[in-house]
Amino acid sequence: MTPTSRMTIVPALILGSLIGAAPPAHAENLFKMLFGGGIQQREARERRAEEQRPQAAPAPAPVARISAPSYRTYKADRLVPVSFKALLEAPRTVSFEPSLDGASFAEALAGLDGYELAAEKPVARAIEAHYLAHDDFIWVSGTSVNTRAVEAMRVLGEAGSYGLDPADYAVRPPSPGFDMTDMPARHRDLIRFEMALSARVLRYVRDAFGGRIDPNRISGYYDFPEKPLDLEAVLATLSRTRDVRPYLESRHPQNERYQALRAELEVLRASRENDIVVDARLFLKPGGSSPELPKLLQLFARETDDAFRAEHGAVLAANAATEAYGPELVAVVKAAQAFKGLSADGIVGPRTVAAFAGVSKADRIAKVEIALEQLRWHPSDLGSPRVFINQPAYTATYNEGGEDRLSMRVVVGKVSNQTSFFFDEIEQIDYNPYWGVPQSILVNEMLPRLRQDPGYLDRSGYEITDAKGRRISSSSINWYQYGGKVPYSVRQTPSEANALGELKILFPNKHAIYMHDTPSKSLFQRDVRAFSHGCVRLSDPRAMAAAVLGKPVEHVADKIRQGHSTEKVTRKIPVYVAYFTAWPDQSGKVEYFDDVYDRDSRLLKALEATAEVRAPTS
Structure with missing residues (x-):
């Protein structure tokens, strides 16, 4: 045996004796001590490789867009039978001797047996309660209808x-x-006439006071509080008063705009159909010519006012028959466009034609009737001071003491993000405001971008906070895990790029709509100004803020220079975020506007549904 062989065998013998003598666990540890270094390193490498191997990313949450309110098929309340059971069964002393002087109420009650009368539920209940408590006629005296009934039927x-x-x-x-x-x-x-007239008078009072339909059933875009009306008290009043006409007419809104619309309706019905028809497709620039131009010039003279005619009448008369759109007419066209609230660019197009000739008599009557119905949803007294925003006109007006002291152009919501129809009360002004991003914009518009660029909000001047109010970096959030709702609050800090500009005017409401400034000033020069996400952008926000505060514009400018702050509005100022395609100015002249959201047709369908329910009644 060579020395080398002995050297190899000895450690093996030693190892074998040690393994054989040691318990299994100790043997394993010893094995690792002698030979395990390489194995352990290999296992560690495998573990690290496994940890570093790309894991399959969890499927991103699908983006569930937050939808805007929808329009619904209007369902009118069904009529209910007026129940005379309690009235007939109430104990009374009745003379069975025939009377020639007239019917006592108690004597006549038997005539209600088998009588069927249908009415709106509140009307039916009011009739049942009133006559159970009052054994007397309102509309009958002796054996005939009385003067009170005659006057009531005239009003109806x-x-x-x-x-x-x-x-x-x-x-x-x-x-x-x-x-x-x-x-x-x-x-x-x-007795049957008595009940029928009471039912129809109460229907009239309800319609005059609050409208024929419930607008909130049309869509979530409508938001009007219920107008409480004590119908039993109405019957009690009518049973006492001889001034039936003044009382019934007083149930209608008592404001100047309602009266102006009513006067317009009377004039329209008495007028002829449009006698001047202009091609709705007309497009005419200075230097061009068209046989439609003389007709349009004639409408300029007829559909404006005395001030317009005094300034431009001579030019209109001198060019009454011309088909050439020469330079002398450019100023007239621009003035006519401005008179109708259009962009005064001097180019005659479909909107200019529509403003002067595009609404037929029938269409105007329909718009006025719709406007009257919509005004019945509002307070009878609109208040002073007040702010009135008319979306189809793209205008906001500050009225005080019956005068429009301030009027300006506005931008309202896109058709896909419509501005709601409601009224509220102005509470405060925010200067250099933060913009709290609504969930709808965060989910529908920002979330897709944030999935690709998580740091977008950090770079763009937005602050993000969690449910506990802690600030979080946009880039630290896994935006893929959120779909229909993002559990963070996002707001844009005050800056020149802030979506709300210098200030916002708040009237807190569930629609998160307010008036505000905007850096996008060019949109105010357009005729159609439906571009926002629903809020109302003001062309002159400083002037509006000063008006509602009752302070000079310099006060507002000074507050803006001082940075972010809030100022309470100490006066009661209602704000009407309204939608009228026919609306009178303060002089009573009614102007007509395009139905940008197609709401008039939906209201007409609701009125038709109501008429169908009422048609079979007696």
């Missing part, structure tokens, strides 16, 4: 002058002549 018959349908309130009175020997039949006719 004139409902069309308010844009209402007289057929909804029609009641046939008993014949003046009757068989004196058949008094029970006369009593029956009188």
